[in-house]
Amino acid sequence: MKKKIMVIAAILVDAILAGLAISMPAYAATHEANQQALIEAAKKEGVVNIIAGWPPKETKAIFGAFGRAYPPIKVRQTMMSGREGLERLRAEFASGRRGTDLISSSFYDLEIAGMLQPWKDWFEIFPDTKKRAVHPSLSGALEPPAVKGLMYRTDLVPRDLQPLTYAKLSDPRLSGGKIAFNIRQYEHYAHLYPKWSDEEIIRYAREVLVPQKPKICNGGAACWEMLVRGETWAIPALQSHQYFSRYLPKGIVNIAMGSDVAPVDEGKPMLFLKDAPNPNAAKVFLYWLATEEVQAIYLQLRGRADPYDANNIIGEWMQKHGAKLFNHPDSEREARSRELGAMVLRMFGLPVPKK
Amino acid sequence: MPTWYAKINFSNLNITNLIFAGAVAIIAYLVIGPTIFLLLSSFRSALPTPADPGYFTFGNYVFAYTSPETYQLFLNTALFVIASTSIAVLVAFSFAWLIERTDIPAKGTLVMLILLPAAVPSMLMAMAYIILGGPEAGLLNLLFYELFGIKPINIFSLPWLFILNGLNSVPTTFLILLGALRSMDPALEEAASVSGASRMGTVRRVTFPMMLPAILAASIYTGMSAAETFELPALIGVPIGFHVFSSQVYLAIRVWGNHTLASTYSIIFLVMLLALVYLYQRATSQMYRYTTISGKGYRPKLMAIGLWKCPAFALIVLVFVATAGLPFLIFVASSFFPEWRTLGLKALSQPNLDSFREAFGNVVFRDSLKNTAIITVATPLVTVGLMSVASWLIVRSNLGPKAKTALDALTFWPHAYPGIVLGVALLWFFIMVDFPPVWGTLWPIILGLAINYMPFTVRTLNAAFIQVHKELEQAAYISGASWLSAFRKILLPLVMPALASAGLWVAIHAMRSLTVPMFLSTHGNEVLAVLVWTYWESDMVETVSVIGLFYLVTCAALTLVWRRIGFSGSVNR
Numbered sequence: 001m002k003k004k005i006m007v008i009a010a011i012l013v014d015a016i017l018a019g020l021a022i023s024m025p026a027y028a029a030t031h032e033a034n035q036q037a038l039i040e041a042a043k044k045e046g047v048v049n050i051i052a053g054w055p056p057k058e059t060k061a062i063f064g065a066f067g068r069a070y071p072p073i074k075v076r077q078t079m080m081s082g083r084e085g086l087e088r089l090r091a092e093f094a095s096g097r098r099g100t101d102l103i104s105s106s107f108y109d110l111e112i113a114g115m116l117q118p119w120k121d122w123f124e125i126f127p128d129t130k131k132r133a134v135h136p137s138l139s140g141a142l143e144p145p146a147v148k149g150l151m152y153r154t155d156l157v158p159r160d161l162q163p164l165t166y167a168k169l170s171d172p173r174l175s176g177g178k179i180a181f182n183i184r185q186y187e188h189y190a191h192l193y194p195k196w197s198d199e200e201i202i203r204y205a206r207e208v209l210v211p212q213k214p215k216i217c218n219g220g221a222a223c224w225e226m227l228v229r230g231e232t233w234a235i236p237a238l239q240s241h242q243y244f245s246r247y248l249p250k251g252i253v254n255i256a257m258g259s260d261v262a263p264v265d266e267g268k269p270m271l272f273l274k275d276a277p278n279p280n281a282a283k284v285f286l287y288w289l290a291t292e293e294v295q296a297i298y299l300q301l302r303g304r305a306d307p308y309d310a311n312n313i314i315g316e317w318m319q320k321h322g323a324k325l326f327n328h329p330d331s332e333r334e335a336r337s338r339e340l341g342a343m344v345l346r347m348f349g350l351p352v353p354k355k
Numbered sequence: 356m357p358t359w360y361a362k363i364n365f366s367n368l369n370i371t372n373l374i375f376a377g378a379v380a381i382i383a384y385l386v387i388g389p390t391i392f393l394l395l396s397s398f399r400s401a402l403p404t405p406a407d408p409g410y411f412t413f414g415n416y417v418f419a420y421t422s423p424e425t426y427q428l429f430l431n432t433a434l435f436v437i438a439s440t441s442i443a444v445l446v447a448f449s450f451a452w453l454i455e456r457t458d459i460p461a462k463g464t465l466v467m468l469i470l471l472p473a474a475v476p477s478m479l480m481a482m483a484y485i486i487l488g489g490p491e492a493g494l495l496n497l498l499f500y501e502l503f504g505i506k507p508i509n510i511f512s513l514p515w516l517f518i519l520n521g522l523n524s525v526p527t528t529f530l531i532l533l534g535a536l537r538s539m540d541p542a543l544e545e546a547a548s549v550s551g552a553s554r555m556g557t558v559r560r561v562t563f564p565m566m567l568p569a570i571l572a573a574s575i576y577t578g579m580s581a582a583e584t585f586e587l588p589a590l591i592g593v594p595i596g597f598h599v600f601s602s603q604v605y606l607a608i609r610v611w612g613n614h615t616l617a618s619t620y621s622i623i624f625l626v627m628l629l630a631l632v633y634l635y636q637r638a639t640s641q642m643y644r645y646t647t648i649s650g651k652g653y654r655p656k657l658m659a660i661g662l663w664k665c666p667a668f669a670l671i672v673l674v675f676v677a678t679a680g681l682p683f684l685i686f687v688a689s690s691f692f693p694e695w696r697t698l699g700l701k702a703l704s705q706p707n708l709d710s711f712r713e714a715f716g717n718v719v720f721r722d723s724l725k726n727t728a729i730i731t732v733a734t735p736l737v738t739v740g741l742m743s744v745a746s747w748l749i750v751r752s753n754l755g756p757k758a759k760t761a762l763d764a765l766t767f768w769p770h771a772y773p774g775i776v777l778g779v780a781l782l783w784f785f786i787m788v789d790f791p792p793v794w795g796t797l798w799p800i801i802l803g804l805a806i807n808y809m810p811f812t813v814r815t816l817n818a819a820f821i822q823v824h825k826e827l828e829q830a831a832y833i834s835g836a837s838w839l840s841a842f843r844k845i846l847l848p849l850v851m852p853a854l855a856s857a858g859l860w861v862a863i864h865a866m867r868s869l870t871v872p873m874f875l876s877t878h879g880n881e882v883l884a885v886l887v888w889t890y891w892e893s894d895m896v897e898t899v900s901v902i903g904l905f906y907l908v909t910c911a912a913l914t915l916v917w918r919r920i921g922f923s924g925s926v927n928r
Contacts, residue, residue, distance in 0.1 A: 056713050056719075076879075079890070091874075093403070097794045099877050113406055113407065
């Protein structure tokens with residue numbers, strides 16, 4: 001009896017092993033076949049249209065590399081900010097004449113407008129996708145249940161910085177004064193930090209921000225113009241090197257802002273649009289963006305894993321101008337950011353609000 | 356003479372009537388359609404999206420009329436219009452008077468210097484001055500800083516905004532005033548002079564009062580253009596919080612993403628401009644009362660201005676340098692010395708062609724260049740083609756006076772449309788109607804520009820058709836020619852200079868137009884003006900400079916050709 005059981009168990013184990021042995025290649029064959037089918041379909045589409053803000057130098061490198069990887073597929077970028085891109089998409093959706101496949105814009109706006117489409121079988125087709133690539137930009141992207149876009153980021157804003165950003169705006173020194181508030185950050189932070197619900201944000205805006213009569217600003221150049229004119233003493237920083245080099249070409253020593261407004265780049269989601277006209281090419285491009293090769297290119301072009309690494313453009317700029325970032329504990333951070341805000345004002349020769 | 360010439364029978368179905376009916380239908384459809392959709396859209400909650408189809412609402416009007424910001428817009432727009440128009444009219448009148456009534460030398464050259472800045476798009480002028488007079492990194496400020504340790508210029512200020520817009524309007528205002536001065540009998544000035552009036556007294560008490568209606572008409576026309584201007588207020592006004600209607604329409608769409616509110620602002624703006632159009636028409640309709648030109652020998656005596664020749668000459672040259680020379684030089688400097696923003700004046704020792712490589716190596720730039728070339732050719736063909744038929748119907752056909760007035764009003768209606776409002780209206784029209792199904796192609800831009808330039812084209816052609824006597828056509832008809840062949844073989848060759856002039860004018864303006872294509876651009880139909888705007892917003896100043904240089908050279912060349920073949924205000928005496 002015992003021998004019989006042993007034989008049956010052995011047969012079962014063999015069967016399982018045999019089954020596994022057979023099914024593994026079959027699984028591999030399935031995803032490879034799917035992958036191949038997707039790539040072939042993408043090649044037939046031949047083009048992927050994106051709306052993003054990559055400057056020509058970056059598109060040359062990134063699109064060039066994609067062209068080498070998937071020769072027949074061309075990437076065509078319409079250079080626009082996310083806000084402008086959203087306006088363009090509204091027109092596209094309303095007309096039914098679709099042109100755009102992917103857009104680098106706010107998750108929040110597009111999700112609310114019902115313009116996004118999940119790519120549910122990304123990981124089945126491309127199981128080699130790395131959730132943590134060489135560059136930290138992917139960490140916000142590949143979230144279950146389905147990927148609606150790829151969040152590529154040149155750096156991450158630590159979660160604990162977010163309340164400080166809002167806290168700073170409630171600084172009583174700003175009461176009645178002119179401040180700029182980057183409204184885009186709301187949406188962005190709301191998405192990144194779900195602990196801030198819509199209700200909380202609205203409450204915060206109503207009770208803290210509105211009484212101060214801030215100038216609402218959509219971010220970007222307009223906010224920087226305001227900063228330069230002294231109408232604000234700090235705003236969340238974005239690509240500060242460009243704008244400061246525009247206004248202060250001699251460079252700024254210890255620009256740095258505060259930690260909560262440290263010049264970290266905001267997240268840049270590349271979003272997959274509902275009923276995209278070239279869905280397969282768009283998927284291949286999205287997947288390809290997540291590869292190490294592209295992340296390395298992007299890091300080299302723009303990224304800033306280490307702002308003191310002169311091998312990337314921001315690090316190079318920081319080193320050239322002797323600029324420093326601050327990385328203090330929370331207790332020091334707010335005081336430091338105030339001090340830095342005042343420093344920015346002094347640098348521009350503007351009056352510093354009294355505490 | 357065929358009977359239809361005496362009385363066209365529009366009930367007949369023949370090729371002539373098909374052309375007439377087709378042209379009128381297209382014009383009516385293109386002019387009225389967008390207006391209706393602009394109005395309807397202002398009562399919608401949003402542009403439809405998959406999640407929100409939108410609904411009917413008065414909310415946009417309630418918001419606009421209860422917001423203090425809207426009343427501030429009225430004030431700001433009025434201030435901008437009055438200030439910049441005053442500058443334009445003052446400078447233009449001085450120049451017209453110097454050219455027409457004084458013995459200032461080299462008049463042909465001076466007229467060229469006054470008119471050539473018309474080739475500089477206001478967008479490029481504003482960008483050039485920001486590069487030059489930016490508060491911290493402006494080239495002029497850098498120079499002053501190197502020499503004296505100060506940065507004295509801040510282009511982001513209201514006086515600069517008014518001055519730049521005023522100077523930008525000088526060529527057109529000059530043309531209007533020059534024509535009026537030429538048609539004024541100088542005998543009155545001579546009589547004043549004989550009676551012992553001083554030179555300035557004659558100008559103040561005779562010339563100026565006689566010119567007042569023309570000045571008023573020119574002021575209203577220039578004021579309307581100023582109100583419609585978008586680029587300068589957007590580039591220089593918005594950063595300092597100075598918003599006018601045109602920039603508000605832009606912000607409503609591009610920054611707030613609120614298309615329907617943009618439509619509401621557009622409607623309010625349109626009504627305001629219609630009032631100005633009405634005033635303009637009233638002013639010009641009264642001008643005949645001041646006509647002093649007579650059938651007698653007309654040869655004005657030129658006033659000797661003696662030593663004032665030099666400063667007057669210098670003033671004209673200075674305005675030319677400020678409005679055309681400097682922008683050109685700035686774009687040259689910024690294109691060939693792209694390191695100026697980080698190196699300052701040291702960049703002058705490091706010229707390179709990197710900006711040119713970057714621009715011409717970019718596929719979007721090449722495509723935009725191709726699209727711009729197509730638009731530059733197609734827009735005048737469409738506009739002049741349609742307006743030739745419309746103008747013939749208005750001037751030479753036996754249509755009833757009411758029908759003629761209606762057609763005339765239809766073609767003049769777009770004159771009240773600021774480019775940016777027309778862009779919004781066409782966006783709604785082509786998206787929602789989808790007929791013709793041209794969205795995403797170059798056609799919405801070509802048709803939009805054709806609408807925009809209808810009023811100028813039809814007025815130019817009306818004047819040309821009036822000058823050709825009907826007998827020439829009648830002789831053709833008696834000889835058995837059809838309307839089409841008489842139009843093609845007799846009339847068209849005779850008015851060809853006017854057609855070419857109008858076509859070139861449209862081509863120059865179509866090539867550089869930003870506001871109409873801005874909202875009609877999609878993947879694949881981008882044009883250079885929109886690309887310049889996008890690149891500027893992305894801080895790609897050096898690439899903008901390269902495209903700006905291309906623009907200035909091309910526009911200047913076309914303007915010179917235009918002046919050569921069609922400018923009627925010749926002063927070659």
